[in-house]
Amino acid sequence: VQLVESGGGLVQTGGSLTLSCAASGFTFDDYIIAWYRQVLGKNRRDGVSYVISNDGTTDYADSVKGRFTISIGDAKDMVYLQMSNLKVEDTAVYYCAAVRAYEKPPVRSLLNLPTLYDDWGQGTQVTVSS
Numbered sequence: 001v002q003l004v005e006s007g008g009g010l011v012q013t014g015g016s017l018t019l020s021c022a023a024s025g026f027t028f029d030d031y032i033i034a035w036y037r038q039v040l041g042k043n044r045r046d047g048v049s050y051v052i053s054n055d056g057t058t059d060y061a062d063s064v065k066g067r068f069t070i071s072i073g074d075a076k077d078m079v080y081l082q083m084s085n086l087k088v089e090d091t092a093v094y095y096c097a098a099v100r101a102y103e104k105p106p107v108r109s110l111l112n113l114p115t116l117y118d119d120w121g122q123g124t125q126v127t128v129s130s
Contacts, residue, residue, distance in 0.1 A: 027077050030100060033098045
């Protein structure tokens with residue numbers, strides 16, 4: 001299982017970016033896919049959003065609700081994170097993570113327990129300037 005993120009970059013406050021997470025060699029059928037982010041210098045990753053591929057259930061961290069949208073491509077080999085109205089505090093390395101849905105991780109923990117996820121991408125840097 002390999003996850004490959006792309007789409008990060010430098011943007012001004014209020015701008016938009018769309019991150020992509022590609023499934024290499026498999027599809028996201030029966031997976032839970034999440035975006036986490038890690039701020040430089042902080043030793044933790046914070047959940048941003050997740051999608052359950054089987055039924056399309058999504059959720060978001062309070063800090064990004066109304067600004068970010070997660071979606072899964074029709075072929076279920078890509079997951080996107082559309083980010084709008086970006087703020088300086090959104091600056092971080094963004095990681096895509098996945099876990100098989102049959103493992104039934106607790107839904108209430110999907111955004112605050114990165115250890116639930118078996119597979120991670122290499123990360124993509126998002127920098128928001130003021």
